[in-house]
Amino acid sequence: MARLTGKVAWVTGAGTGIGEAAALALADEGATVILTGRRREPLEQVADRISQTGSAHVQPADLTDKAQVRKVGAYIKATFDRLDILVNNAGVNIVDRHWDKLTPDSIDTMVQGNLTAALYCVxxxxxxxxxxxxxxxIHTASMAGRFIGNLSGPIYTVAKHGIVAMSHGLNMQECVHGIRSTVFLPGEVATPILDKRPNPVGPEERARMVQPADCGDLIRYIACMPRHLVMNEVHLTPTHNRGYIAALQRQL
Incomplete structure (x- = not known):
């Protein structure tokens, strides 16, 4: 029997990238999956793939809108009356991400899309x-949530540090209710968010990065761990780590 049979999982940012891979992996283990993202079409495509062997329900929403988040919650309540797994994966980035280009509006986009939305879902x-x-x-943060650097931009870094703090705080208070919280900190992952970088990343470099399926496999592993254990925090980075390589080259 699949290890997650009978479980209900809600995956946000489920139309592409890590969220898509997580939804496919959890469904493969027997979970019924609720797919949420801003755009219905990619969610429907993921649901179609899952429907060949499992069960998926599409619930589009802008997760920065608390009313839309509550609406998804009401759907889960009415349809299943249970939720066993939340993969809190939705996130955004922008091209003009550095201090000389940031505006109050772009800061709102980053904080609301990367931190506030996750808090609402919790x-x-x-x-x-x-x-x-x-x-x-399970919350998708980033290595930018643990280490401060220039690549991802300061507000993305601030928001992802908030995700890390949120996850550890959840374990501190919710462990008495049998609830576990894992914060997942991937390095460079070959997802569409790379298209929002100021300097494009070519296909050869993307092929060396962590792949969405790698993240899906890790999320599957975490979801299948026994309930008396919690993986508090986990990093996953490419062997060909461009940050390390750049540092080595500076030493030459």
Whole structure:
């Protein structure tokens, strides 16, 4: 039997990249998956792939809008009356990401898309999990959430540090309810968010990066761990680490 049979998982940012890979991996293990993102079409495409062997439900939403987040929560309540896993993966970045280009509006986009939305989703998930004394939250942060650098931009870094703090804080308070929280910090992943970088990344470099399927496999592993364990924080980076290589070249 698949290890997640009978479980209900909500995956945000599920139309592409890490979210898509996570949804496919969890469905492959038998979970019923709710797919959320801003655009219906890519969610429907993921749902079609899952429907060949599993069950997926499309619930588009702008997760920076608290009313839309509550609406997804109401759907989960009415349809399943349970939520076992939240993969809190939705996120954004912008091209004009450095201090000389940032504006209040672009700061709002970054904070709301990378931190506020995740917090909103947690408030939906926790009541389901507390009621069952069981549940797992997996949050996609970034290596920028643990280490400060220039690549991702300062506001993305601030927001992802907030995700790391949120996840550890959840474990500190919700462990008494049987709830586990994992923060996932990938390095460079070959996803469409790379298209938002000021300097484009070519196909050869992307092929050396962490792939979405690698992230999906890791999220599957975390989701299948026994409930008496929590993986508090996990990093996943490419062997060909461009940051390390750049540092080595500066030493020459």
């Amino acid at each position: 408030t939906v998930a926790l009541p389901f999990m507390r009621a069952r004394k069981d549940g797992l939250l």
